[in-house]
Amino acid sequence: MQPQTVETITSLIQEGEFFKLKQVLRDFQPSELVALIEEEDEREQLIIFRLLPLKLATEVFEYLDLEVQKHFLDNLAQDKMADILNQMSPDDRTTLLEFLPANFVAELVQSLSEEERRVTLQLLGYPEESVGRLMTPDYIAIRETWTVQQVLDYIRQHGGQSETLSMLYVTDNAGVLIDDIRIREFLLSAPTARVRDLMDRRFVQLTADQDQEEAIDVFRRNDRNALPVVSDQGILLGIVTIDDILSIREQEDTEDMQKLGGSEALDEPYLATSIWGMVKKRAGWLVILLIGEMLTTSAMHHFEDDLAKAAVLGLFIPLIISAGGNAGSQATSIIIRAMSLGEFRLGDWWLVMRRELQSGLLLGLILGVVGSLRIVLWATVVDPGYFGPYWKLISVTVGFSLLGIVLWGALAGAMLPMLLKRLGLDPATASAPFVATLVDVTGLIIYFSVATAVLNGTLL
Template sequence: MPIPLKPSSYTSPPEDRKEALVLLGYEEDSVGRLMTPDYITVKKNWDVVQVLSHIRRYGKNSETIDVIYVIDDNGVLLDDIRIREILLVDPATKISDLVDDRLIALNVNDPQEEAINIFRMNNRVALPVTDDNNILLGIVTVDDILWIANEEYTEDIQKIGGTEALDEPYLDISLLKLVKKRVGWLIILFLGEMLTATAMGYFEGQIAKAVVLALFVPLIISSGGNSGSQASTLIIQAMALGEVTVADWWRVMRRELVSGLLLGITLGLIGFIRIFVWTLFSDIYGPEWMAVGFTVGFALVGIVLWGSLAGSMLPLLLKRLGLDPATSSAPFVATLVDVTGLIIYFTIAVSIMNI
């Protein structure tokens, strides 16, 4: 486990203070902050009898004895061996005979997020931590990783919801602090949504000529925002699980081009059919109902496609810029697509209805 910070009134042993200062010297979100220097190391030329004697002598102070680490005389990590492999062989067996060179190690400067993915992919209870010269510095255990993964997951969910990450449980945080965590994003999103009024004002003349177009504004912008939010959530989750990286942007774009187009065509057809059915019972859309239907249909195709592309590419772009992809939250994507969706909608309306 990472070394906890001691209360100021507690006088820690000199070796504990030294350990804490060393760990605090690493970047806040690095593997170095997670590791513990309490582990068991053995030499390659030892036999099982020597190893078991060593474990009995020093194992009590080790974070775990499930895994034993093989090092050379300079402290360079050579391999790791599970304890069961030592217990099930002849006592005269040399450690060199058990080494399989299938070593998986973390670098002390690796981000904690990367360590979470490595643990997830390799089913390990502990992983060694080395420096750039492969010197063994410590280990990270799965319980530490689970704790960090839970914190990362909670933080990402809160950011995706359009709020700053809470530092305390929801019911424990003060009301004023809770408001402060939420108000910033709400102001940004509100100012962004104000651009929709600007966009509608730009097409005021066209709306005046075909007032019926205004009836479909909520439908149009919500469909684009929903598709963008879907894509953004899927990509952020895939990135968190290590399924998608920035290098996969072209593959993601191709998939979203096809899926966004199919989704847009589906909604566009439903929109057109809805207008057609309503004309059988009402003349609310007037004699140009077909032009209105085609406008809504084609606009939905374009806006849903654009929403899917924007929602999928924005998290990857933020990651490429070194920012947190979770900040490309569903509300943020929805606001972006709302504004641009209106421009797409009225541009198509001008082209089809000649207004």
């Protein structure tokens, strides 16, 4: 840039010829304006930048030194800077925000449009499943030195843009959260009372990097409509409201239900998912389950000689394996749901195992009695002689097999999700069909082992 050009600009500023200066600046390239602004003093920098049209100002702002950008943010009108920030490319905006203090960032993020805010929070480094992706900067922050009347006046002036007014957040001069107070406390207090008089400094908060599932548990335990989100330094960044949490809860429940059914979670609603997309989500698990069931065939082949000697045993194979699979599926569904609700911790695995041992024994006993009675009634009333002379031993075999298989199914169905959780995997992948397939294979081994012990020397 020519020295006389800089002198001309400086002269126009000193003479107050701002309209003429505005016309002159339109002819400059963004790179030239950046060089011009960085050569001027702070006062002249602000004047030049104010006269630029929005599109040109945005292009220039992106290339300015970070210190100059911060100077503009501190001194220019909030609405102008909000327009510029919304127009900036996301990566340049993120670079600027990472350079600024956390409390200043919280104020700037609030000025962004909803879409730009979402992109900015993503680029600021908050993980995809973190609370930082859910938070909104639309809240009411107050000071402990204010009176109740000042708070109510402030709410009337700024409350229209707040996501919720049920809770107000007290921050210090650095933006650090020091308390939260329900609005009813202000409505029931004297106008001259101070905020500090209503504070107990006991509050619940979330951190921006915290997992969304943890946030769901915090909401449930504390019965709140909204919770504040803070940085590692305790600075209030935003709030998360119950409607966002309910939406995440619905998504996670939907994913768990789809996984429990033996399918990958759908990325879109059912009718919006293409047929090919549906096939891809379901085919993988079906192939895995088919391979698993092939092991059942291998197990039956191993006991082929026993089946040849006592073909009657084959009649009860569907009954045996379905009972074990059903027991395992029940346990899996109950345990996964209890884990998602935080009803027990992984350290309580022994308590869970003990309960499933007890319930599995009782359930196995009930089904064993029913299965045995079916054989007894058939052999003595419906079709005497159908099971041959050893029908009593067959009845005992089926009864004890059902007892063992149901017990094993309950234990496997309960422990497998907990094992996956311990390994850092999603417990919902221990789907009901997967557990049922696992129990099918082992159930056959239990069944023929019991049959060999009971029928040895008779049918076998």
